[in-house]
Amino acid sequence: MEEKNIVLSAKDVVVKFHVRDRVLTAIRKVSLDLYDGETLAIVGESGSGKSVFTKTFTGMLESNGWVDNGEIMFEGKNLLENKKNRDWEKVRGAKIATIFQDPMSSLNPIKTIGSQITEVVMKHQGKTKAEAKEIAIDMMDRVGIPNAADRFDEYPFQYSGGMRQRIVIAIALACRPKILICDEPTTALDVTIQAQILKLIKDLQKEYGFTTVFITHDLGVVANMADRVAVMYGGQIIEYGTVEDIFYNPKHPYTWALLSSLPQIGVKGEELYSIAGTPPSLFNEIKGDAFAPRNPHAMKIDFEEEPPFFQISPTHYAKTWLLDPRAPKIEPPHEIKVLHQRMVEMTSKGGAFYVE
Amino acid sequence: MKRYVLERIIRSLFSIFCVVTIAMFLVYSQIDRNNVFKEDQAVLKLKGQPDAYLNYRYSVWETLGYLDYMTQRDACTLEYDVNSKEFTSCLEIGSPEAAALGEQYKAKGYSVEPTPESGALWFTRDYTLVERIVRFYSGLINIDNPYAVQDANNPDLERKIYFGNDLAGKPALKCSGCEHKYLIYFNSDFPFIHQNIVTFDLGTSYPAYKNQAVTDVMSLRQGSAVKETVTFETGLTLDTSILDHTCTYKEVLDQLDSNKFVDNYANCLTNMAEDSMMSVSIKMGLMAVAIGYGLGIPVGMLMARRKGKLADKLGQAYIVIMISIPSLAYISFFRYLGTQYMGLPGKYPELGGADWRSWVLPVISLALPQIAGLMMWTRRYMVDQSSSDYVKFARAKGLSESEIFSRHILKNAIIPIAQGIPGSIIGCINGAIITESLYAVSGMGKLLPNSIKGFNNSMVIALTFFFTFLSVFSLLLGDLLVTVIDPRISLATSKKGGRK
Ligand SMILES: Nc1ncnc2c1ncn2[C@@H]1O[C@H](COP(=O)(O)OP(=O)(O)OP(=O)(O)O)[C@@H](O)[C@H]1O
Ligand SMILES: [Mg+2]
Numbered sequence: 001m002e003e004k005n006i007v008l009s010a011k012d013v014v015v016k017f018h019v020r021d022r023v024l025t026a027i028r029k030v031s032l033d034l035y036d037g038e039t040l041a042i043v044g045e046s047g048s049g050k051s052v053f054t055k056t057f058t059g060m061l062e063s064n065g066w067v068d069n070g071e072i073m074f075e076g077k078n079l080l081e082n083k084k085n086r087d088w089e090k091v092r093g094a095k096i097a098t099i100f101q102d103p104m105s106s107l108n109p110i111k112t113i114g115s116q117i118t119e120v121v122m123k124h125q126g127k128t129k130a131e132a133k134e135i136a137i138d139m140m141d142r143v144g145i146p147n148a149a150d151r152f153d154e155y156p157f158q159y160s161g162g163m164r165q166r167i168v169i170a171i172a173l174a175c176r177p178k179i180l181i182c183d184e185p186t187t188a189l190d191v192t193i194q195a196q197i198l199k200l201i202k203d204l205q206k207e208y209g210f211t212t213v214f215i216t217h218d219l220g221v222v223a224n225m226a227d228r229v230a231v232m233y234g235g236q237i238i239e240y241g242t243v244e245d246i247f248y249n250p251k252h253p254y255t256w257a258l259l260s261s262l263p264q265i266g267v268k269g270e271e272l273y274s275i276a277g278t279p280p281s282l283f284n285e286i287k288g289d290a291f292a293p294r295n296p297h298a299m300k301i302d303f304e305e306e307p308p309f310f311q312i313s314p315t316h317y318a319k320t321w322l323l324d325p326r327a328p329k330i331e332p333p334h335e336i337k338v339l340h341q342r343m344v345e346m347t348s349k350g351g352a353f354y355v356e
Numbered sequence: 357m358k359r360y361v362l363e364r365i366i367r368s369l370f371s372i373f374c375v376v377t378i379a380m381f382l383v384y385s386q387i388d389r390n391n392v393f394k395e396d397q398a399v400l401k402l403k404g405q406p407d408a409y410l411n412y413r414y415s416v417w418e419t420l421g422y423l424d425y426m427t428q429r430d431a432c433t434l435e436y437d438v439n440s441k442e443f444t445s446c447l448e449i450g451s452p453e454a455a456a457l458g459e460q461y462k463a464k465g466y467s468v469e470p471t472p473e474s475g476a477l478w479f480t481r482d483y484t485l486v487e488r489i490v491r492f493y494s495g496l497i498n499i500d501n502p503y504a505v506q507d508a509n510n511p512d513l514e515r516k517i518y519f520g521n522d523l524a525g526k527p528a529l530k531c532s533g534c535e536h537k538y539l540i541y542f543n544s545d546f547p548f549i550h551q552n553i554v555t556f557d558l559g560t561s562y563p564a565y566k567n568q569a570v571t572d573v574m575s576l577r578q579g580s581a582v583k584e585t586v587t588f589e590t591g592l593t594l595d596t597s598i599l600d601h602t603c604t605y606k607e608v609l610d611q612l613d614s615n616k617f618v619d620n621y622a623n624c625l626t627n628m629a630e631d632s633m634m635s636v637s638i639k640m641g642l643m644a645v646a647i648g649y650g651l652g653i654p655v656g657m658l659m660a661r662r663k664g665k666l667a668d669k670l671g672q673a674y675i676v677i678m679i680s681i682p683s684l685a686y687i688s689f690f691r692y693l694g695t696q697y698m699g700l701p702g703k704y705p706e707l708g709g710a711d712w713r714s715w716v717l718p719v720i721s722l723a724l725p726q727i728a729g730l731m732m733w734t735r736r737y738m739v740d741q742s743s744s745d746y747v748k749f750a751r752a753k754g755l756s757e758s759e760i761f762s763r764h765i766l767k768n769a770i771i772p773i774a775q776g777i778p779g780s781i782i783g784c785i786n787g788a789i790i791t792e793s794l795y796a797v798s799g800m801g802k803l804l805p806n807s808i809k810g811f812n813n814s815m816v817i818a819l820t821f822f823f824t825f826l827s828v829f830s831l832l833l834g835d836l837l838v839t840v841i842d843p844r845i846s847l848a849t850s851k852k853g854g855r856k
Contacts, residue, residue: 092751098749100748106746
């Protein structure tokens with residue numbers, strides 16, 4: 001993993017939004033490196049800033065939001081220096097593609113499937129209509145649409161939900177982007193189709209070698225898809241590492257809480273763990289560790305000073321004072337200790353999250 | 357598709373039927389029938405002659421479809437051969453034949469009474485609502501054919517349909533034995549090809565446009581007669597206002613008729629200077645609709661693209677003004693501007709329909725609110741579409757805002773607007789009451805309110821039928837139009853998606 005090239009490097013990114021006449025800070029100094037060909041999963045509670053953070057890679061923030069600070073290096077250029085929409089248009093779809101939460105509504109209901117694929121090919125690769133059609137049909141084949149040529153002129157309503165998501169993937173990958181951002185791409189699909197779509201993305205990734213950023217709430221997806229995991233809380237990444245690092249040796253109390261609260265972890269019949277309290281208000285300045293008020297192990301310093309990242313291993317970092325040599329030694333909760341066992345059960349053959 | 361359309365048509369017809377039935381019930385049973393004479397001067401003159409007064413009133417009611425009315429002579433004519441002895445005797449007052457007829461009709465539910473002066477019998481029976489409805493619909497559509505005319509005095513009448521020319525020398529499909537002499541003909545009026553084969557009978561107007569067919573009131577030219585030099589088939593050349601295309605069969609010809617016509621088709625309408633009510637309203641309305649859509653949609657699109665910017669705010673202000681100010685106020689305002697500063701006529705008849713300036717102010721008055729409405733809806737649909745997921749995804753694909761706009765948003769936003777287009781166009785026929793009365797345009801707008809005020813009951817029913825018909829079928833047309841542009845709606849009962 002260390003050998004890999006960095007394709008995208010975000011540094012100290014701060015994103016703010018105007019809400020009425022107040023300013024909300026959604027992302028607070030987040031840095032992240034994406035490696036070539038890897039799959040990074042971003043997890044975290046709703047509202048932690050997963051979508052907003054990845055939107056900065058393609059300049060897709062809503063009009064009331066802006067990147068207040070930081071840089072995002074991609075192909076030797078700082079993307080945040082893109083001022084005009086024109087510059088972003090060369091990145092979006094061509095270099096960095098995004099798939100959104102609801103695939104059902106991502107396609108224009110009254111344009112043919114074919115035209116929605118070809119338009120992006122024509123736009124970014126300057127192909128003629130005929131060439132674009134060939135590429136589109138090939139792409140439809142690759143994402144597993146049977147009789148692609150015949151179905152080229154059909155409309156989205158003639159496709160099932162799973163097939164529509166395949167088309168969305170075909171569109172996203174039609175121009176061979178370097179990075180594919182999947183913002184909860186399977187949430188709206190049923191479990192079997194979810195698994196098919198995930199496998200499809202995995203296979204295509206093997207074939208084309210793009211980097212995937214996977215935003216998800218689903219631990220099974222993380223376990224099956226991801227090489228690395230970043231955990232976000234209150235607009236910051238508070239822990240990141242390989243899947244093994246995060247699942248078997250989590251260090252941040254929020255990661256513990258998050259993992260314990262995931263429904264897949266729960267044992268049938270036992271009450272599901274839920275994190276007490278509410279996420280911090282992003283309107284106010286956050287002092288110390290954002291998770292401190294909800295952290296049963298919080299120390300005095302957690303309320304006063306923001307922790308730095310501590311290195312646990314060359315791949316594993318966490319942003320908590322617990323890792324300071326002066327801190328008392330606190331054991332992770334029981335659920336976390338048995339997590340390893342549960343995950344093995346779930347992801348091995350026959351388990352609920354087994355993906356070939 | 358076919359099945360759906362058929363179903364829709366049947367449902368449409370059913371709703372028209374319901375509306376008309378309710379209207380008939382209200383008009384004929386809830387309004388005192390004596391009211392129809394309120395505006396009629398002729399009836400007042402008869403006040404001193406009880407028999408004539410009675411006869412006049414009952415004849416009118418009969419024409420209006422209230423009742424069946426017969427004098428003693430009518431009843432006798434129906435019963436006996438006109439040349440028989442019994443007939444002559446039947447006409448006498450108090451004769452046994454007359455008395456027998458009286459009994460016979462009483463048994464059929466008629467009221468039979470002697471008239472106040474002469475003592476001759478008169479027979480009358482009110483039609484029930486059901487009878488009236490049946491009569492309305494059974495007489496509604498007339499299809500002309502060579503056996504339509506049955507004239508005992510003209511047994512040798514030829515019966516044929518043939519190609520010929522009209523008096524101006526243009527080709528026409530003509531008929532002998534039909535009610536109309538010209539079945540299909542051409543002239544310079546829109547839509548240039550006309551027919552008399554299928555005609556509609558919506559009843560007879562009374563007391564306004566006395567005894568004219570309701571359809572004629574709406575569709576015949578108005579104003580003063582216009583003369584033209586015409587050479588008739590007899591070779592006679594005359595300055596005349598006769599419209600040869602309108603000629604229908606006349607049983608008894610006079611000398612003047614025989615001078616002009618070689619056949620019995622001598623019942624002709626006269627050419628008038630001004631367009632018919634319907635034609636004025638349609639022309640005026642269509643111009644306004646064209647302007648309304650032509651300006652409203654592009655401006656609405658512009659507003660959506662510049663949402664929140666100055667252009668949008670100005671547009672919003674205009675919309676708010678047009679919606680909140682009563683139409684009378686802004687129509688008067690524009691009328692004032694036009695007449696004071698642009699020298700445009702404030703009344704349509706000042707220069708007449710032939711002068712384009714007569715049309716400017718009324719058309720603008722009609723167009724202004726339509727522009728506002730279309731701006732508002734276009735903007736709203738566009739803005740709605742802009743926040744949809746497929747637009748977000750299109751942006752993520754790297755399309756530019758203008759590409760997203762023209763390729764994705766536009767068509768989606770236009771669909772609901774297209775649905776209303778047939779309605780807007782067909783709705784022009786209904787006329788526009790405020791604009792038309794302010795500019796004294798003799799269009800359709802005033803017809804319904806005036807008919808209601810003037811107790812022109814058959815006109816009220818006819819217009820109810822006509823307007824309901826138009827609006828129900830514009831809805832249908834709108835839906836059909838949408839199926840053409842929206843692939844999701846296939847009216848076929850197909851397996852995949854579509855409508856059930
Ligand atoms: N356009 C916006 N205007 C104002 N605030 C916004 C806007 N977009 C996002 N936010 C705020 O930024 C924060 C992060 O939002 P984001 O959508 O990134 O959350 P998320 O982690 O993706 O959550 P989820 O899992 O529910 O998708 C939230 O508090 C949200 O309210
Ligand atoms: Mg999100």
